[in-house]
Amino acid sequence: xxxxxxxxxxxxxxxxxxxxxxxxxxxxxxxxxxxxxxxxxxxxxxxxxxxxxxxxxxxxxxxxxxxxxxxxxxxxxxxxxxxxxxxxxxxxxxxxxxxxxxxxxxxxxxxxxxxxxxxxxxxxxxxxxxxxxxxxxxxxxxxxxxxxxxx
Numbered sequence: 001x002x003x004x005x006x007x008x009x010x011x012x013x014x015x016x017x018x019x020x021x022x023x024x025x026x027x028x029x030x031x032x033x034x035x036x037x038x039x040x041x042x043x044x045x046x047x048x049x050x051x052x053x054x055x056x057x058x059x060x061x062x063x064x065x066x067x068x069x070x071x072x073x074x075x076x077x078x079x080x081x082x083x084x085x086x087x088x089x090x091x092x093x094x095x096x097x098x099x100x101x102x103x104x105x106x107x108x109x110x111x112x113x114x115x116x117x118x119x120x121x122x123x124x125x126x127x128x129x130x131x132x133x134x135x136x137x138x139x140x141x142x143x144x145x146x147x148x149x150x151x
Contacts, residue, residue, distance in 0.1 A: 006040045006129040007047045010055065013136055017051025021065060029065045033072055035084055038105055040129045052090060056136030062087040079116035095124065095131065
């Protein structure tokens, strides 16, 4: 997948965020969080340091670098091991990179931020780009429908 397609998706849907980060800023953020972001997340962060707006059918809030550091502290890591909380729907639903199985190409999951039970994780897509594309077309994934397993 072309890493720039995530930026094209956000631009096509008129989503506006903050000015992007430099590669140095992104590398420092990765070091602070102890992860390596997938290429599409890095491309997004170069384009925008987060923001919130409607992305097609879904309201999407993506954390800024400062908020990423704050939202992924010890308490979050204790209740959601292996996940990096990158945003959400503006409520109690969190959108997370899932590093539990793959430390490089992490899929996206949606979690209820009040429930750390892994049974409450819902797959959003095999990548950040595909998760955002899915949200833009299908809207909020809660409650999950029988057809949502077919990402």
